[in-house]
Amino acid sequence: MATEVLHFTAAPPTKEALEYADLIVIDFEECATVDGRVRLSRRVRDAMSNVGFFYVINHGYSQDQTDRIFDVADIPFTRVEPEEKQLYAGRMKETGSHQGYKLRNYWHIDSGVYDQVEAYNINRDVTKKQHPVALRPFLSELEAFGRHNHFNVLFPLLRLFALGLELPEDTFVDIHGYRSVSETFIRFMKYYPRSQEEEIKTGNVWLKGHTDFGTVTLLYSQPVSALQILSPDGKWRWIRHIDNALVINTGDAMEFLSGGFYKPTIHRVIQPPRDQRNWARLSVFYFALPDDKVKLIPFTESPALQRTGIIRRCEDDDAPTMEEWRKGRTSAFGTSLLAKGTQEGTQEEVIGGLVVKHYL
Numbered sequence: 246m247a248t249e250v251l252h253f254t255a256a257p258p259t260k261e262a263l264e265y266a267d268l269i270v271i272d273f274e275e276c277a278t279v280d281g282r283v284r285l286s287r288r289v290r291d292a293m294s295n296v297g298f299f300y301v302i303n304h305g306y307s308q309d310q311t312d313r314i315f316d317v318a319d320i321p322f323t324r325v326e327p328e329e330k331q332l333y334a335g336r337m338k339e340t341g342s343h344q345g346y347k348l349r350n351y352w353h354i355d356s357g358v359y360d361q362v363e364a365y366n367i368n369r370d371v372t373k374k375q376h377p378v379a380l381r382p383f384l385s386e387l388e389a390f391g392r393h394n395h396f397n398v399l400f401p402l403l404r405l406f407a408l409g410l411e412l413p414e415d416t417f418v419d420i421h422g423y424r425s426v427s428e429t430f431i432r433f434m435k436y437y438p439r440s441q442e443e444e445i446k447t448g449n450v451w452l453k454g455h456t457d458f459g460t461v462t463l464l465y466s467q468p469v470s471a472l473q474i475l476s477p478d479g480k481w482r483w484i485r486h487i488d489n490a491l492v493i494n495t496g497d498a499m500e501f502l503s504g505g506f507y508k509p510t511i512h513r514v515i516q517p518p519r520d521q522r523n524w525a526r527l528s529v530f531y532f533a534l535p536d537d538k539v540k541l542i543p544f545t546e547s548p549a550l551q552r553t554g555i556i557r558r559c560e561d562d563d564a565p566t567m568e569e570w571r572k573g574r575t576s577a578f579g580t581s582l583l584a585k586g587t588q589e590g591t592q593e594e595v596i597g598g599l600v601v602k603h604y605l
């Protein structure tokens with residue numbers, strides 16, 4: 246018998262007419278055959294050179310299994326007292342690692358306003374760190390959830406990304422070992438309402454526009470609209486909720502490894518539409534990163550890449566390892582001093598000699 250858990254009730258979808266990004270849907274049932282995978286890899290490649298985000302359906306978790314994960318995801322926020330949360334606070338700035346809580350008021354947004362987001366991060370090896378008492382009965386479920394994401398979702402996606410580059414299917418799989426030393430982790434996230442003053446000072450931005458620093462991000466679609474992506478035409482567009490779909494995007498590490506073939510898409514979180522403002526926004530993610538020791542240089546043997554041209558952010562000799570890049574990005578995120586960017590509405594910082602941009 247599964248341990249009992251309070252049910253998390255998600256908001257109804259918004260009725261407001263939002264300007265949504267037009268994203269393709271990748272049906273994992275088509276992954277079963279080589280032909281299917283080649284077809285999907287072409288669609289993924291097009292989506293990536295266009296909007297950069299896409300959906301995955303039929304990923305192997307039923308609606309009930311996904312609902313259960315959201316119920317468990319709420320535990321670190323609602324079933325743990327503030328004093329206990331402090332005991333499990335992550336030390337992102339000092340360690341460059343996402344493990345434990347990211348408590349509220351940690352990331353600077355704008356004009357002296359800090360975030361109202363709580364996150365709880367769990368390495369896929371759930372034994373790496375201790376967890377709050379209320380979460381302990383669920384650790385084996387969380388381990389299974391990580392495993393499912395790794396083998397049933399991440400690996401098929403990595404194969405599609407490799408095929409798109411005309412590389413052997415397991416090129417990226419081979420550098421994302423489930424048992425390797427790497428940060429690949431589960432994140433639960435809950436956003437809390439803010440004061441009117443905070444909304445005004447930040448132009449309703451809850452989480453600034455950024456790229457993710459790993460290879461692939463899996464987000465379990467949830468109904469509170471707030472996530473937006475920066476479209477190629479310079480407009481922010483909303484991500485639409487699809488029941489039990491995954492929202493997929495790639496990050497910096499995939500850009501490095503693919504020589505700019507798969508570019509990371511800038512995304513942000515803003516205040517939800519009026520009809521959803523009194524609802525909690527709970528998110529579930531799996532953030533994939535290659536093994537810590539992987540040097541982030543392009544797979545130049547890719548025929549596709551040779552045709553399109555390789556774009557490097559730096560010379561191969563200067564390229565960071567995954568460990569260096571994630572530590573640099575993680576410790577700086579939301580806490581470093583940012584300079585005004587060259588582009589309107591951007592801010593910049595330098596990490597490992599490379600410019601990293603943030604968007605308002």
Ligand SMILES: O=C(O)CCC(=O)C(=O)O
Nearest residue numbers: 434452457472512514528
């Ligand atoms: O909450 C969301 O939908 C997005 C959060 C996000 O972009 C992140 O945690 O990197």
Ligand SMILES: [Fe+2]
Nearest residue numbers: 455456457512
């Ligand atoms: Fe993100």
